[in-house]
Amino acid sequence: MAVDKDQVLTALRAVTSPRGVPLPDARVLSEITASDGKVFFSINVDANEARAWEDVRGRAEAVVRAIPGVTTALVALTAERRPGSAPPAQQQHSHQQSHGVKPVAQHRPHGAPGDSPMAKQAAIPGITSIIAVASGKGGVGKSTTALNLALGLRDLGLRVGLLDADIYGPSVPRLTGVQQKPTVNEANKMIPITRFGLPLMSIGFLVAEDTPMVWRGPMVMSAIRQMLWDVAWGELDVLVVDMPPGTGDAQLTLAQQVPLKGVVIVSTPQDLALIDARRGIAMFEKVNVPTLGIIENMSYFQCPECGTRSDIFGHGGARHEAERLKVAFLGEIPLHMSIRTASDAGAPVVESEPGGVHAGIYREISAKIKTQLSGIAVSA
Numbered sequence: 001m002a003v004d005k006d007q008v009l010t011a012l013r014a015v016t017s018p019r020g021v022p023l024p025d026a027r028v029l030s031e032i033t034a035s036d037g038k039v040f041f042s043i044n045v046d047a048n049e050a051r052a053w054e055d056v057r058g059r060a061e062a063v064v065r066a067i068p069g070v071t072t073a074l075v076a077l078t079a080e081r082r083p084g085s086a087p088p089a090q091q092q093h094s095h096q097q098s099h100g101v102k103p104v105a106q107h108r109p110h111g112a113p114g115d116s117p118m119a120k121q122a123a124i125p126g127i128t129s130i131i132a133v134a135s136g137k138g139g140v141g142k143s144t145t146a147l148n149l150a151l152g153l154r155d156l157g158l159r160v161g162l163l164d165a166d167i168y169g170p171s172v173p174r175l176t177g178v179q180q181k182p183t184v185n186e187a188n189k190m191i192p193i194t195r196f197g198l199p200l201m202s203i204g205f206l207v208a209e210d211t212p213m214v215w216r217g218p219m220v221m222s223a224i225r226q227m228l229w230d231v232a233w234g235e236l237d238v239l240v241v242d243m244p245p246g247t248g249d250a251q252l253t254l255a256q257q258v259p260l261k262g263v264v265i266v267s268t269p270q271d272l273a274l275i276d277a278r279r280g281i282a283m284f285e286k287v288n289v290p291t292l293g294i295i296e297n298m299s300y301f302q303c304p305e306c307g308t309r310s311d312i313f314g315h316g317g318a319r320h321e322a323e324r325l326k327v328a329f330l331g332e333i334p335l336h337m338s339i340r341t342a343s344d345a346g347a348p349v350v351e352s353e354p355g356g357v358h359a360g361i362y363r364e365i366s367a368k369i370k371t372q373l374s375g376i377a378v379s380a
């Protein structure tokens with residue numbers, strides 16, 4: 001049974017704002033996306049009132065989820081600082097989004113004490129380390145690398161999860177072949193989809209791939225916060241976060257707000273990609289997230305027929321860049337047909353060809369990351 005926008009609005013009449021106004025009349029709702037049983041919208045409020053609205057968000061999500069035919073409901077709370085209003089007490093992040101909008105303050109208790117920006121972020125119970133896999137621009141193979149590294153870490157005996165934080169272009173559903181929608185447990189937490197032994201979460205599980213979505217900065221953070229904190233991840237040694245590509249405001253806010261242990265930067269060898277990678281490293285440094293190292297993806301072309309190697313993009317650029325920036329160089333992954341076909345068929349090489357040379361390369365890189373994480377620094 002198809003669920004439409006009007007049904008959602010009717011259900012939302014049962015939920016009132018902190019001032020007692022039914023939600024559809026409170027002028028806070030974004031466009032409502034209702035497609036294929038999946039409903040998504042945001043509640044946009046003044047940052048100073050965000051705390052009072054948290055409960056409303058939860059109730060809105062619950063009534064929408066109760067509509068027959070709704071399989072998934074995701075309601076994001078986004079907060080705007082209206083011109084002239086005082087900054088909310090809990091907003092301590094110095095970064096202001098370009099359109100004068102700040103993300104809503106984190107409503108969770110804060111984690112580690114101290115003064116660093118990382119200390120302002122709440123740890124996620126049960127997760128020992130969160131690492132980001134990032135790139136200065138799209139299309140360099142970041143998501144493919146993130147998934148294969150997560151599998152490599154799994155093969156090293158770690159309990160690993162993968163969060164696809166690429167809201168604009170989630171690729172984890174395609175790379176893992178997962179079409180399933182997450183369900184919710186009795187504690188109202190989303191249950192991640194487990195594939196290849198990895199709990200996975202992606203906005204792509206919640207919203208159809210062809211649904212156009214307009215995300216403003218705070219909506220991105222709100223959705224990612226829910227995918228981090230409102231998911232029953234269980235006990236994990238490492239959660240790998242596949243970051244949105246680039247070094248814009250959304251990425252910076254994310255780097256600030258997610259309690260990251262470190263970041264792995266993926267680049268191709270071309271000069272332009274390396275310039276972007278450098279920007280990425282600088283961005284994470286700015287928010288005190290250490291770079292665990294750089295990976296050169298599509299490092300050289302390996303002919304699938306004869307195995308001959310050609311350095312079509314030049315070669316070694318990322319290694320030199322790592323040396324120059326005094327960060328670890330984690331390894332080179334060739335441009336190879338089987339990596340592409342396996343990935344795009346939902347069967348990443350570490351899983352589908354575990355004895356192959358490419359799986360070996362990913363596992364070697366994973367081992368270096370594991371070493372970094374256990375505190376034995378691999379110096380550049």
Ligand code: ADP
Pocket residue numbers: 135137138139140141142143144145171245297298333334335336337339340341343344
């Ligand atoms: P990003 O996350 O940086 O946008 P993806 O991981 O989605 O990039 O990769 C983009 C495309 O490149 C995909 O089709 C993927 O299969 C392919 N790809 C990634 N890494 C390799 C590689 N080492 N060899 C061949 N194809 C690759």
